Amino acid sequence: MIRALEKAFGMREGGRRLPAPVPPERGPFRRDFWKSPLRGAWLSSVLSAALLPLIVVCAVTGLLSHVAYDTELAGNSVTGSDGLLSPIYAELDWPAGWPWLYALNQGLHVVAGVAAIPILLAKLWSVIPKLWERPAVRTAAHAVERLSLALLVGSGLFVFFTGVLNIQIYYPWQFSFVPSHLYGSFIFLAALVFHIVVKLPTMARAFRERGVVRPLKESAAQTTVEPVESSESVSTAPRAATISRRGLLGAVGAASVGLGAMMVGQSVGGPLRGLAFLAPRGVDTGVGPNDFPVNKTAASVGVTPEQTAAAWRLNVVGRFELSLTRDDLLRLPQSSHRLPIACVEGWSTTQDWSGVPIVELAGMAGVGELESVFVESLQEGGAFGQTTLNAAQAADPRSLLALTVNGADLSLDHGFPARLIVPALPGVHNTKWVERLTFQSA
Numbered sequence: 001m002i003r004a005l006e007k008a009f010g011m012r013e014g015g016r017r018l019p020a021p022v023p024p025e026r027g028p029f030r031r032d033f034w035k036s037p038l039r040g041a042w043l044s045s046v047l048s049a050a051l052l053p054l055i056v057v058c059a060v061t062g063l064l065s066h067v068a069y070d071t072e073l074a075g076n077s078v079t080g081s082d083g084l085l086s087p088i089y090a091e092l093d094w095p096a097g098w099p100w101l102y103a104l105n106q107g108l109h110v111v112a113g114v115a116a117i118p119i120l121l122a123k124l125w126s127v128i129p130k131l132w133e134r135p136a137v138r139t140a141a142h143a144v145e146r147l148s149l150a151l152l153v154g155s156g157l158f159v160f161f162t163g164v165l166n167i168q169i170y171y172p173w174q175f176s177f178v179p180s181h182l183y184g185s186f187i188f189l190a191a192l193v194f195h196i197v198v199k200l201p202t203m204a205r206a207f208r209e210r211g212v213v214r215p216l217k218e219s220a221a222q223t224t225v226e227p228v229e230s231s232e233s234v235s236t237a238p239r240a241a242t243i244s245r246r247g248l249l250g251a252v253g254a255a256s257v258g259l260g261a262m263m264v265g266q267s268v269g270g271p272l273r274g275l276a277f278l279a280p281r282g283v284d285t286g287v288g289p290n291d292f293p294v295n296k297t298a299a300s301v302g303v304t305p306e307q308t309a310a311a312w313r314l315n316v317v318g319r320f321e322l323s324l325t326r327d328d329l330l331r332l333p334q335s336s337h338r339l340p341i342a343c344v345e346g347w348s349t350t351q352d353w354s355g356v357p358i359v360e361l362a363g364m365a366g367v368g369e370l371e372s373v374f375v376e377s378l379q380e381g382g383a384f385g386q387t388t389l390n391a392a393q394a395a396d397p398r399s400l401l402a403l404t405v406n407g408a409d410l411s412l413d414h415g416f417p418a419r420l421i422v423p424a425l426p427g428v429h430n431t432k433w434v435e436r437l438t439f440q441s442a
């Protein structure tokens with residue numbers, strides 16, 4: 001007993017200093033638990049090099065999407081607060097010039113994000129022995145490195161997980177998606193920059209010593225383990241490879257391209273939409289000319305057919321106040337434009353809309369040069385029932401209060417009696433079931 005205690009505390013035994021006791025590690029905590037000969041600096045580096053451009057695309061388009069939301073304008077904030085970057089965003093106005101701009105931005109964001117998932121998972125697999133590393137903390141520097149990795153992996157999984165669930169419009173959480181996804185990505189990007197700085201020499205050495213493409217030429221039988229000292233993820237007790245590195249990378253690449261292609265179908269729409277067979281949209285659509293994806297049905301947000309019946313009026317508030325019936329609106333000169341609805345979730349659909357240009361209505365209300373337009377819906381409460389257009393959007397002659405689509409009246413689910421359609425505006429701001437426009441002159 002005493003001897004055991006002495007041993008446990010590293011005390012002297014017969015005058016000799018005992019080495020500090022190392023408890024026997026079990027299972028995954030033992031480094032020789034990990035058998036794949038594929039793991040190592042080269043494999044992790046290749047996966048990182050493939051991942052990085054996709055993450056950059058996601059980061060840039062994600063930040064641009066927040067610019068497009070113009071959250072400093074009344075009714076546009078979906079973050080619930082003005083947010084950390086609001087001073088910067090306030091300076092940036094999203095243009096209306098290129099109608100497809102937001103569709104392109106969100107298409108890239110979602111396609112790149114989804115395509116990154118198989119690569120991200122493979123990358124995590126390639127370094128998983130590090131998660132179980134013992135001793136858990138060796139030095140202060142090691143502690144900082146592990147903490148930064150915990151932040152990197154934790155925030156990375158959070159950002160990807162919330163993004164994917166948002167595409168499915170499935171919210172099994174209490175927090176609000178947009179601010180969590182945004183701020184989660186700030187943590188992710190900060191931890192990523194730190195990780196890149198720390199790991200760049202390892203990557204450079206791996207490519208210098210093993211070549212960038214040379215390991216791809218090896219078959220499974222020729223596949224050998226990397227030098228143990230090159231990375232903590234290298235197996236100390238490797239088994240024979242059951243797949244070559246090129247086989248693994250090929251499978252990951254195929255999964256990535258396959259998932260990306262599926263998402264492209266959703267973003268481009270038209271005949272390609274059929275590719276997006278796992279996408280939730282396309283389930284809830286209308287009929288005939290109104291047969292294109294519906295985001296939220298009238299029933300789901302509590303807008304009733306009675307509210308949109310003959311008693312409906314459009315209230316226009318400018319220098320004068322007007323109250324217009326749908327027939328009044330139909331008697332005004334109509335404009336037609338082919339414009340996309342581009343949802344933040346990455347799907348888009350381009351249709352032929354017609355209705356009254358917003359600038360026309362401003363003129364009727366006695367407002368010349370527009371500063372902004374505040375748009376309110378029959379739908380009560382929440383961020384979806386209202387929106388504000390910036391000056392460029394308000395002044396664009398293609399910005400419509402649409403009454404018909406593809407030659408037919410809007411269906412109730414697509415926003416009957418009247419909805420907003422504005423070039424390059426995020427889908428969420430193309431307010432349906434409009435009942436009031438308030439013009440602010442410049």
Ligand SMILES: Nc1nc2c(c(=O)[nH]1)N[C@H]1C(S)=C(S)[C@@H](COP(=O)(O)O)O[C@H]1N2
Pocket residue numbers: 292293294295296301341342343344377379384385386413414415427428429430431432433
């Ligand atoms: N009043 C109101 N307008 C709304 C919404 C809503 O929920 N309520 N959803 C928005 C979102 S998120 C999108 S992408 C588009 C989709 O238009 P659609 O359902 O006609 O395709 O409408 C926007 N307009």
Ligand SMILES: [Mo]
Pocket residue numbers: 295342343344345427428
């Ligand atoms: Mo949307």
